[in-house]
Amino acid sequence: VAERLATVQIEHSNAFENIDRYDREKTLHYLDPPYMHNTSSIGKGGKSSSRHSLKAYQGEMSDALHDSLLLKVVTGKLKGMFIISGYDSSLYRDFFGTPDAPKRGWRIIVRPLQTDSGQKKDEYLWISPNVPISTDIVVPQKRQKSKPRLSTVAVSDGQMELDMFS
Numbered sequence: 001v002a003e004r005l006a007t008v009q010i011e012h013s014n015a016f017e018n019i020d021r022y023d024r025e026k027t028l029h030y031l032d033p034p035y036m037h038n039t040s041s042i043g044k045g046g047k048s049s050s051r052h053s054l055k056a057y058q059g060e061m062s063d064a065l066h067d068s069l070l071l072k073v074v075t076g077k078l079k080g081m082f083i084i085s086g087y088d089s090s091l092y093r094d095f096f097g098t099p100d101a102p103k104r105g106w107r108i109i110v111r112p113l114q115t116d117s118g119q120k121k122d123e124y125l126w127i128s129p130n131v132p133i134s135t136d137i138v139v140p141q142k143r144q145k146s147k148p149r150l151s152t153v154a155v156s157d158g159q160m161e162l163d164m165f166s
Contacts, residue, residue: 015069019078027080028131033069034061036089063091070095073128074104082128087121096126105129 011018019029061069073082074095086092097103099110107127114120 016072019072019080023078023080025079029073029080029082031069031073031082031084033066033084033086035087036061036063036066036091038063038089066091074106081131082126083131084126086124086126088124092124092126107131 009022015031015033022029070091072078073084095103096106096108099108102108106129109125109127111123111125112120113123
């Protein structure tokens with residue numbers, strides 16, 4: 001793991017500043033923003049889990065901040081590639097469309113999962129048009145309790161790799 005992460009830079013800071021600071025043609029920005037209030041289990045009046053509770057995040061994102069982030073990403077002024085993960089919402093559909101009718105050239109992958117509270121949900125990956133089409137995206141459907149779920153994005157020329165554990 002250490003060898004694979006030797007050239008990876010992980011930052012825990014303001015996404016807007018990081019996007020501007022590191023935006024380059026070969027940069028893959030993986031964005032996993034806090035869930036929108038109407039898509040989290042607590043936002044819908046359901047049972048919250050420690051991981052998905054609105055209180056679990058140090059910095060919450062209002063719907064207006066989600067809107068600003070998506071507007072920044074889809075304007076076409078950025079050079080980097082983007083993968084955004086989250087739950088379906090009308091705001092995200094407005095920007096990216098649906099899996100059957102994507103907008104602006106974005107690809108959409110839906111991964112069924114079960115939340116910590118036992119609720120079945122679909123997690124979405126929105127993938128920008130400039131992520132090479134030759135990218136293999138592997139999203140296992142089942143997880144053994146002792147092993148993390150793994151999604152892998154790897155470009156065939158070996159220039160970009162991203163492993164996401166959840």
